[in-house]
Amino acid sequence: MQFFVDTADVAAIRELDELGLLDGVTTNPSLIAKSGRKNENVIEEICSFVTGPVSAEVLATDFKGMLSEGKELAKIAPNVAVKVPLTWDGLRACKVLSSEGTMVNVTLCFSANQALLAAKAGATFISPFIGRLDDLALDGMELIRDIRLIYDNYDDLNTQILAASIRGPNHVKDSALAGADVATVPPNVLKALVNHPLTDKGLEAFLADAAKAKG
Structure with a gap:
């Protein structure tokens, strides 16, 4: 599984x-x-040192506006992935941008049917928002599993599943088990993946034994 960090905090x-x-x-x-800076400047700085995909979202909601903004964002760096919403206009923009060689992240996905449409439109990534589904007492992981099964049924669908709206380490683990290609997580959640009380306890014991051995 790939790890993306979900933030615009350049230092983090x-x-x-x-x-x-x-x-x-x-x-x-x-x-x-939250940074108080221009969108383009933040994206450009991130792309200056991150070599992997950097998703930058359009603000327009109509096809022409999304296409225009998407093309401008794509000019910032070759690793920019333009984020568009999962609407008909967003899918139209995705189709054009992806056909021109631009990576596209179709966001705000809440159903397997939506994910299928995004893949047909050439999306590089589909972003199901699992946390928001869980907030409504729905099963976000069931959506990941459904999308995985559908995509695996068809060799011509190459869209990657990007698990989004992740709230904690269990979401990361469950997304990996469900077959998500990518998990995008806030910095604090990514850092929390390494933590376990037994690791800390074991390390303390090793250090204590080492101190005794030194006399």
Whole structure:
């Protein structure tokens, strides 16, 4: 499974990228707004050191607007993945952008039928929002499993499943078990994946024994 970090905090992205475990980045207008900087400037800086896909979202909701914004975002760097919403206009924009060689992340997916349409439109990534489904007492992981089964039924569907709206480490584990290709997670969740109380306890015991051995 690939790990993307879901943030526009450049310092946090740099820290995780230096670990060598980061495969990409996802951003959105809300995350970038917190930085107080222009969308294009933030994306350009992230792309200057992250080699994997960096998702940048369009603000327009109509086909022409999304297409125009998407083309401008794609000019920032070759590893930009343009994020478009899962609407008819978004799918139209996805079809054009992907046919021109631009990576496209179709976001706000909540059903397997939507994911099938996105794949037909040439999406590089489909982003099912599992946390938001769980908030409604629905099963986000069932959606991941359904999409995985559908995509695996057809060799010509190459869209990657990008599990989004991840709330904690269990979501990451369950997404991997369900067959998601990518998990995009907030920095704090990514860091939490390494934590386990027994690891800490075992390390303390090793250090204590080593201290005794030194006399």
